[in-house]
Amino acid sequence: MGFEKGNIFLKICFCSVVLGMILSASTVTLVYGFEPIAGSKIEVEGVVVNGTPGADRPVGISVALHTNKLDEGVSLVQTFTGSDGSFRFTDVEVINEALYGISVIYKGATYTVGIDLAFVSDPLEIVVYDPTSSDEVISISRASLLFTNADIAARRVSVMEMVTLRNGSDLTYTPGDGPMELLRFGLPVGSDQLVVDTGLEQADWVQVDRGFALLASVPPGDHEIMYSYRVPYSKDSLSFTKKWRYGAQDLRIVVPAGLFDVTTDLGMPIQVMDIGGINYDVQEAINIGRGQVTEVRLTGFPRPTFIQTFSHNLNSVRYEYIGPVGLA
Structure with missing residues (x-):
């Protein structure tokens, strides 16, 4: 999807989501009720249905069969839906080492499903939806704000956010043409090293003035988005505001116990929870309103030692400035 590589924690979380999608997709079966033999040729059939009540039947829609062969790349065959x-x-052709998938592009949105030719029974069904560019159909059912690390010498806090984006309608959200018609997520001022991962099909993202915008269609249902970044702080504190553009039904703020203190204006009590053998300070809130702004304050950062500060400053010096010194 063109995303940058994230930190280990982010990749592990994302890989678990992708693995779940692959496993669920691999259970989709096809026709005839027998197990095909490698090298044989079979028919793959199915139907495209419109899940939007009262919408037109998807007639004459292009359907693509993707075959991904090891060492040969992806081949594509197309057909069209009937009346x-x-x-x-x-x-x-049945190839043991190949991966198969079917995709449909319907009114600007892409729908895909993985198939396994080793288990064949019923015709495949792909559900598509009519589009809408209104983000009113989008909300956040779960949100986690995790402060994962503090670089004392560089005075940077590492943050990871995980949200479950929910489309509770019977329409697929598709981005509009203007920048204000994209799904946007705000970041604290000065944030850098942004990494975004999502399981949405054909997704990409662009950085905007106060955060990033997601370039993706969002069909009905729940979809995971994860992004990480760093935030600079001065002295021993950091304050910023976070706007919940799409609200949050459930919010969790997490920081390793003893790393630093996190307070908000939500009045959430702090609980200590053991997660994987590590204690975390956890704050939980519910029913964060759409457009609500939260004040977040981080305090109690350890101060860098002289050696840490000196080493960081030395590593920050550009090569052309230290070169003549080394040659003197």
Whole structure:
């Protein structure tokens, strides 16, 4: 998806989400009720249905069969839906080492499903939806704000946010043409090293003035988004505001116990929780309003030693300035 590499924690969390998607997708089956033999050719058939009540039947829609062969890349075969939304691929070669998938682009949104030719029973069903560019259909059901580390010498706090984006309608959200018609997520002033990961199909993101915007269609249901960044702080504290553009039904703020203190204007009590053998200070809140602004304050940062400060400043000096000194 064109995303940058994230830190280990972020990649582990994201990989677990992607693994779950792959496992669920791999249970999709096809036709005929027998197990095909490698090298044989079979038919793959299914139907595209519109999940938006009262919407048009998806007739004449392009359907693509993707075959990803080891060392050969991806090959593509296309067909079109009939008057009843059905489609069929003939002479599909069964290759043990290949991965198969079917994709449909319908009114600007992409829908994909993985298939396993080793288990064949019922016709495949792909559900599509009519589009909307209104973000009123989007909300956040769960949000976690995790402060994972503090670089004392560089005076930077590492933050990871995980949100469950919910589309509770029977329409697929598709981005509009203007910057204000994109799904936007705010970041504290001065944030850097932004990394974004999501399981949404064909997703990408762009950095904007006060955060980033997601370039992706969001079909009905829940979808995970994770992003990490660093925030600079001065002396021994950091204060910033966070706007919940899409609200948050459940919010959790987490920091390793003893790393530093986190307070907000939400009045949340602090609980100590053991997560994987490590104690964390956890604050929980519910029903964060759409557009609500939260004040966040971090205090109690350890102060860097002289050696840490000196080493950081030395590493920050550009090469052309230290070169002549080394040659003297």
